[in-house]
Amino acid sequence: MYCAVTKPNIKDLNREELESWLMGRREAPFRASQIQKWLFQKGATSFSEMTNLPVELRNALEEEFSISRPAILTRREARDGTIKFLFGLSDSLSIESVLIPERERLALCISTQAGCGFGCAFCATAQMGLKRNLRASEILDQILESRRSLSPDSRITHVVLMGMGEPLANYPQTLRALRIMTDSDTGLAISPRRITLSTVGLVPQIKKLVEETQVNLAISLHAATDDLRSKLLPVNRKYPLAELIECCRSLPIPKRRRITFEYTLLGGVNDSPEDARRLARLLSGLRCKINLIPVNPFPGSAFQRPAPAEVERFRETLCAKGYQVNIRVPRGDDIEAACGQLHGEQNVMAGRPSRLAAAG
Numbered sequence: 001m002y003c004a005v006t007k008p009n010i011k012d013l014n015r016e017e018l019e020s021w022l023m024g025r026r027e028a029p030f031r032a033s034q035i036q037k038w039l040f041q042k043g044a045t046s047f048s049e050m051t052n053l054p055v056e057l058r059n060a061l062e063e064e065f066s067i068s069r070p071a072i073l074t075r076r077e078a079r080d081g082t083i084k085f086l087f088g089l090s091d092s093l094s095i096e097s098v099l100i101p102e103r104e105r106l107a108l109c110i111s112t113q114a115g116c117g118f119g120c121a122f123c124a125t126a127q128m129g130l131k132r133n134l135r136a137s138e139i140l141d142q143i144l145e146s147r148r149s150l151s152p153d154s155r156i157t158h159v160v161l162m163g164m165g166e167p168l169a170n171y172p173q174t175l176r177a178l179r180i181m182t183d184s185d186t187g188l189a190i191s192p193r194r195i196t197l198s199t200v201g202l203v204p205q206i207k208k209l210v211e212e213t214q215v216n217l218a219i220s221l222h223a224a225t226d227d228l229r230s231k232l233l234p235v236n237r238k239y240p241l242a243e244l245i246e247c248c249r250s251l252p253i254p255k256r257r258r259i260t261f262e263y264t265l266l267g268g269v270n271d272s273p274e275d276a277r278r279l280a281r282l283l284s285g286l287r288c289k290i291n292l293i294p295v296n297p298f299p300g301s302a303f304q305r306p307a308p309a310e311v312e313r314f315r316e317t318l319c320a321k322g323y324q325v326n327i328r329v330p331r332g333d334d335i336e337a338a339c340g341q342l343h344g345e346q347n348v349m350a351g352r353p354s355r356l357a358a359a360g
């Protein structure tokens with residue numbers, strides 16, 4: 001008997017890898033498509049369900065691979081309909097995903113790492129530190145398991161890689177997951193136009209991502225001077241603003257698409273009219289959208305949300321310079337599901353307090 005946890009998860013293999021495994025066993029390579037359709041389109045959770053495969057092949061797959069799944073530890077619904085899932089991974093770490101209904105859209109915000117090592121000053125996930133990178137299967141399972149829990153008439157229309165972790169610091173597994181997400185033949189068939197990846201600003205990986213995929217790019221900016229940005233986002237010391245913005249200007253992004261810049265508004269820190277004018281100058285000539293996110297508080301955080309009038313003034317300053325600006329309304333903040341509030345609360349409940357909980 002094999003122990004399930006030691007067998008590789010079949011959802012971590014891409015189609016080419018499955019094909020070569022099949023060919024090594026003198027099986028037809030087209031079986032790889034059948035297997036992937038079962039996994040990603042029909043949501044199979046066992047090889048015995050794969051009734052169009054010969055029984056011997058099903059048995060061989062069973063011996064070689066697992067189809068392990070994360071456990072849904074909690075599913076909490078906020079007053080505004082936002083749903084936060086806490087998933088338990090096989091090594092007892094936990095990660096969060098957030099389903100955000102909005103008019104005709106249903107967006108799922110997924111995690112790419114357990115914890116995060118970038119130490120952004122205003123983010124709850126940063127307080128945990130990096131536990132580990134997620135595997136492609138663990139990134140995809142957040143979509144598969146959330147989808148499974150929905151009523152048959154609702155569909156996830158958009159995916160945003162804005163949950164726990166820095167997707168570009170886990171580039172190979174994130175790319176592998178994106179390939180399966182966007183594969184319209186045997187994968188999840190989500191259009192890359194409906195996928196947005198948010199990054200803290202890792203310049204070399206941004207260039208690679210734009211070369212290798214068609215997904216939308218969002219960049220966490222949060223400050224328009226190096227001095228302030230380095231205080232808020234320590235990664236700025238490695239990739240300072242000039243280099244990051246130059247990279248954005250040189251990206252081969254199609255005319256109709258735009259980079260999104262995220263700017264979390266921190267009362268009294270980066271929200272003055274002068275900050276808005278500096279931001280406008282920094283981005284001048286770039287085809288972009290700006291998302292303003294009034295900071296979401298979490299226990300132990302020192303930052304304050306600016307008054308609505310300040311937020312509006314910031315927006316107007318940018319609009320007057322011709323920018324397209326959205327103010328992101330906090331979603332699910334009563335269940336700590338909003339931007340920057342994810343911290344894998346199971347760690348706290350399991351009596352292993354995160355640094356955040358210990359400090360709070």
Ligand code: SAH
Pocket residue numbers: 120122123124161162163164165166167198199200218219220221262263264293294295296297339340341
């Ligand atoms: N690591 C990626 C994606 C995760 S966070 C990144 O940095 O882009 C998604 C967005 O939420 C980022 O723009 C992040 O800076 C922002 N954010 C983090 N903490 C926040 C908070 N407390 N309030 C509002 N936005 C926050």
